[in-house]
Amino acid sequence: MGNISYQYYFIPIQNMKNKILLLLIFSVFIGFVQAQQIKWSKDGNAYTRVENGEIVSYSLPSQQKTVLITKTQLTPKGAEKPLGVRNYILSDDGSKLLIYTNSQRVWRYETRGDYWVLNLKTNALSQLGIGKPASSLMFAKFSPDGSKVAYVSEHNVFVEDLATHKIKALTTNGTRRMINGTFDWVYEEEFACRDGFRWSPDGKSIAFWQIDATKIRDFLMINNTDSIYSFNVPVEYPKVGESPSPYKILVANVATGKTLKMNIEGDPQQTYVPRMEWIPNTNEIIVQQLNRKQNQSKIIICQALTGTTKTIQTETDEAWIDTKERWADSPEGWEWIKGGKEFLWVSEKDGWRHIYKMDLTGKETLLTKGEYDIVHISLIDEANGYVYFTGSPQNALQNYLFKIKLDGSSSMQPVAENAPKGTNTYSISPNGKFARHSFSSANIPNMTEWINLTEHSPLTEKESITKKLSTLEINKRVEFFKVKTDDGIDIEGWMVKPVNFDSTKRYPIVFNVYGEPAAATVLDTYGTGFNGLYNGDMAKDGYIYASVDNRGTPLPRGRAWRKAIYRKIGIVNIRDQAMAVKKIREWGFVDTTRVAVHGWSGGGSSTLNLLFQYPQYYQTGIAVAAVGNQLCYDNIYQERYMGLPQENREDFVNGSPITHAKNLKGNLLYIHGTGDDNVHYQNAEMLLNELIKHNRQFQFMPYPNRSHGIYEGEGTRKHLNTLFTNYLKQNCPPGAK
Known part of the structure; x- marks a missing residue:
């Protein structure tokens, strides 16, 4: 829940909040991603990155490689090995390099560690914060003139003079x-x-x-x-x-x-x-x-x-x-423009997520006009008078790059008229000339190309995504669909049918659910349709695997869609899910006696509510790390979407799984880490007490001292996957009938 809504299979790539996390080991994965990140040069004609323990530069468009910082330069005096570079920052004047290494996790991310400064004129390498505990420095950054570095250590702010230390x-x-x-x-x-x-x-x-x-x-x-x-x-x-x-x-x-x-x-x-x-x-x-x-x-x-x-x-x-x-x-x-006299702002005040220009008196100009949402601001190219952003007016499950004039004189323009259909993301150079373009869809793995942004053409024909797609044999394993519920709500979903599917037979169907404002599960991006908790191939084993997205999920379908859930988490989202499943159960190839649902965090809460509130539609549920009682979650998240319990406590109670636990009829496996700092283990014990009170039988697996992601400790993920798979097969058997 909250800012890190733990899912476990794939990443839509706009921003880290709107992502469904490819997450078996979250912090390890994030560390890998950060290591692969590029940093643009100031002029936008080159980029740098860590490669084989060195920092290298690639000039564009030639992709000529130059080693900027060698392993020798990164090796402290008397050390046998160079520093492992987790991140690096160049001073404004280009004379010094700030190196982040030996990082340690703080809750979600590895944000504390050691910092060193490499003087690029003398090759002198010196550690900052001498005398402070190892891996205790956070967020170090150069002063504008590069003579000092400020950082946090043990909850205090320090400044270190680089000449005298x-x-x-x-x-x-x-x-x-x-x-x-x-x-x-x-x-x-x-x-x-x-x-x-x-x-x-x-x-x-x-x-x-x-x-x-x-x-x-x-x-x-x-x-x-x-x-x-x-x-x-x-x-x-x-x-x-x-x-x-x-x-x-x-x-x-x-x-x-x-x-x-x-x-x-x-x-x-x-x-x-x-x-x-x-x-x-x-x-x-x-x-x-x-x-x-x-x-x-x-x-x-x-x-x-x-x-x-x-x-x-x-x-x-x-x-x-x-x-x-x-x-x-x-x-x-x-997002400053005009030297700090104006800036860009994003608001949903007209019913859609739009970009506004604002001056320092508060005067606004709407830039993105129309019934569509912007998803992500990619670049403000003030020199050429454009702002680049991603969105998808025609298909909320996909993502494309657009631009609009900063003076508000134009409508949105697609940067690529014939962009491949799916999820397109960009890292754009500061000068707006070049970009790294990544593409994937539910049925096409990720592809990357370097492009000339003005023409949206690849720098080399060899890496052209268009060329690769023209010769690619696509396995259309994921199918998208729409259903209209009895309430008149259009719900989008996806499913993966069993191998050798026979429409005259009936198959068990397993739904993955999240259902809260922190994440969407139905997106046309690679990873959709995979279940990282299942040992084996669900399609080969004879399952239909599916997901639907309800109102309240953060799809670019307008403010009304996203905010229909206000004060009704556990009610509106649950009904939308159940009413969609009601329609899906009418499909002739769905075995209505074998319907299962699973989810993690907010998805675990949704799983419980679906089993408890709509037991006529689901026989089996596997819930992980769920908020069983909304009064137990943190104030920023829960009050944002539900209001204050001092004013509308009944909404919190009505939306909480423990309120409806007495209605359990099917099979429930509940899983929670006892060291979960996000969704506290107390949620599990409160839920268990309510189930016990009403003599509702269930299975329960606590993972000792594991956090919200349940990955710490030897053998943990293997055990969890085995538990999940065995329970599903036992209570929702695979195969056609």
Whole structure:
């Protein structure tokens, strides 16, 4: 649930929130992806990446390779091996390289580690933060002039002078629950906020968040496996209905170390600030503030020298307002144009997710006009007067690249008139000349080509996606379909039929479900139709495997589709799923006595609700890491989509699986990790108690000290897959009848 909605098979590639995660071992996979990422040169005519332990550059369009940083340069004095480069940043003047290595996991991502600086003029390699614990530095970044590096360590913000390596603490009050320069658990999970400080344009100040998690209660997980005596693992976790951790936006003077608080209006324990950046070439800061319900957004400008503020724009919504991580790669950065006098903003205020241009007085101009959603802003090409974005007006399951003029004088234009049908994603050079284009569909594995973006033509004929597709023999194993429910709702889905399918026979059908606002399962991208929890091939074994997406999932089908679920999670989404399955059960080749459903996290919650609320349609369910009681989940996610339980508690109760557990008639396998910091194990025990109370028989598998992804520990994934497969085969036997 929340920001990382654990699914387990594939990634739609727009942004990490709108993705269904290819996730057997999440952090390992993310590490691999990050290692493969490219970094564009400033002029956009080359890109760099880590390759075979070195940093190399490729010039475009020739793809001429040059080794920029050798293994020798990356080897510390006296060391036998070079540093393993997890990430790297070049200083603005190109004279120094900041290297991130020895990374360690913090909740979801490996965001703390060691940092080194390589002086490219002298080849001197020096470690930062000497004297601080190993792998304790976070989010290190150069000052604008490259003379210093700031970082967070153990919840305090530090600045290190690169000439003297003298370290200055800008904060000293940091603790596990007084957090400077980064965030508490729930900000990270639900707003994707991790890096919590910013250098000023002149390099004289640093603005940062301070999160006071002392104001909220710890949730205590219990570790029974790592020592003879058990111990608590505390998480600063505000449950739904509990006030958020109050924040401050502070500005520290690097020279004096003095800090000044920005006087942002509103109660900091009843509001959120998910975005904060400096306005270019000024001493001003711009922030986005959300109210507790997240249905009012304010854009506020702060004077960093005085702390005074003014609100330039206020937006409201009857449901909720999404933040930047819905339509960009991360919540960081601000989309500036005209040297900081204007910026781009995204809103659903007219019923569709559109791009607006806004100046510093709050005056807006709508750029993307029409009944369609933008999905992802890919590039602002100010020099040529365009903004590039992805979307899919004709088919919400697919993704294509478009551009529109920054002055608002044109309608959207497809960048490739004959783009292949499916999911197209792009990494575009800063000058708008080149791009790495990736394509896949449900039936076509991922292909990549380097292109001249203006003509959308491959740089070499050999890597042309069009050429590859012309000779490819496509196995159309995944079929898409639509059904109209008795409520008049058009539901889209996919299915994979058994090998040697015979329409005169009846087959068991297994549904994968998610069903909440964090993810969609029905997308025309490769990985659709695969089940990473099943040992073997479901189609060869004689199953129909399928999925449908209900209202409330984040498809680009307009605001009304996405927000129909407001205050009705566990009700609207569950009915849409069940009513679609009701229609599918009418297909002559579906064995209505063998219908199963499974899901993880929010999908686990949906699985439980489907079994409990619509037992006439499903005989078997396998639910993993589910929220059994909505009152047990975190405040940012649950209040965003459900409101405040102090005002409409009945909606939380009505949408919770435990409320309907007494109706269980079929076969239920429930699985949960006892060390789950996201969806706490207490959900499992509350659900079990309710099932026991009503003498409902079920099977249960707790995984000791495993987190939400249930992958830690030797043999865990093999055991989980075997358990899943055996239970499904036993209770929903495969094969035609």
